[in-house]
Amino acid sequence: MTERLGADAAGLARASTLLHAGALVAFPTETVYGLGGDARNGTAVAGIFAAKGRPQFNPLIVHVADMAMAEEIAVFTPQARALAQAFWPGPLTLVLPLRKEAGISDLVSAGLETVALRMPAHPLARALLETFGGPLAAPSANPSGKVSPTEAHHVLEGLSGKIAAVLDGGACAVGVESTILSLDPPTMLRPGGLPAETLEEALGASLASGGNAAKPNAPGQLTSHYAPGAAVRLNATEKRDGEVFIGFGSGPKADLTLSATADLVEAAAALFATLRAADKLATARNATAIAVAPIPETGLGRAINDRLRRAAAPRN
Known part of the structure; x- marks a missing residue:
């Protein structure tokens, strides 16, 4: 059985013990719950792929406690260091040259x-990284391609019995995964919890768009991803027969809403x-599809629409 650990010293100690033994522990970040394994233990990392049913050509994000740990693993240019100082801890992932002597499993980098x-901002994630004392490879704690978890019970719905434990830190505040950025030139590989406009202001330049679904160099680039069981229809302005309708702001009566006040921060978290x-x-209504109202393509709306487009893509 998967253990459900409390957000206290005993829970952190147990989680660290399990991780040192090569087991997998899900933990909360400010974005979504991650499925953590020792990034230097190839067996543990292979276990992440097995638990998720994740394609092994899809890289993983390595979570670190501080800059000292980060610089042991990757080569930082002045620009990369400036971005880390500005936005870490927080929902920004940087794709950087790997130090061969870092001991990171080849499976992590595909x-x-x-x-x-990434250096997460969630206090429980930071406490776990400090207690464990090393880097953790951690994709979202859900079966590959399915909806990401923002609460501990979401993790258990998809991975109970497949992982050792989940560290319960309540609901995640941001609710969409981190923004992923590569440099030279600065390129957005995945929109996420840090808006592109904020990064562009810090860089003083526009971001290029990148990412290759056939050969990803960062997580979250597969065309079909974040998918519920029912089909998804986007930019819906009305509810059709056989659909569940998700609204945003004012508009037609909805079964559920991302934000009744059209607040993109609230919508991302939800x-x-x-x-x-x-x-x-x-499922309860025997409906065949989920329709989602239009979301503005600005700020966090870019990340929301990115996840919705992948949820609506043809299934692999």
Whole structure:
């Protein structure tokens, strides 16, 4: 059985013990729950892929406690260091050259010469990294391609019996995964919890767009991802027969809403939980699809729409 650990010293100690033994522990970040394993233990990392049913060509994000740990793993240019100082801890992942002597499992980087690094802001995630004393590879704690978890019970719904434990820190505040950025030139590989406009202001330049679904160099680039069981229809302005309707702001009466006040921060935090609720409602009603109202393509709306487009893509 998967243990459910409390957000206290005993829970952190147990989680650290399990991780040192090569077991997997899910933990909360400010974005979503991550499925953590020792990034230097190839067996543990292989266990992450097995538990999720994740394609092994898809890289993982390495979570670190501080800059000292980050610089042991990757090469930081002055620009990369400035971005880390500005936005870490927080929902930004940087794809940087991997130090070969860092001891990171080849499975983490999918055999590439780069590594995706992040320093989470959630206090429980930071406490776990400090207690464990090393880097943790941690994709979202859900079966591959399915809706990401923003609460501990979401993790258990998908991975109970497949992982050792989940560290319960309550609901995640941001609700969509981190923004992923590569440099030289600065390129947005995945929109996320840090808006592109904020990064562009810090960089003093526009971001290029990148990412290759056939050969990803960072997580979250697969075309079909974040998918509920029911089909998803986007930019819906009305509810059709056989659908569950998710609204945003004012508009037609909705079964569920991401934000009644059209608040993108509230919508991002609620996105995955709302998709899960809509999927359960569709099953209960024998509905075949989930329709989602239009979301503005600005700020966090870019990340929300990115996840919705992948949820609506043809299934693999």
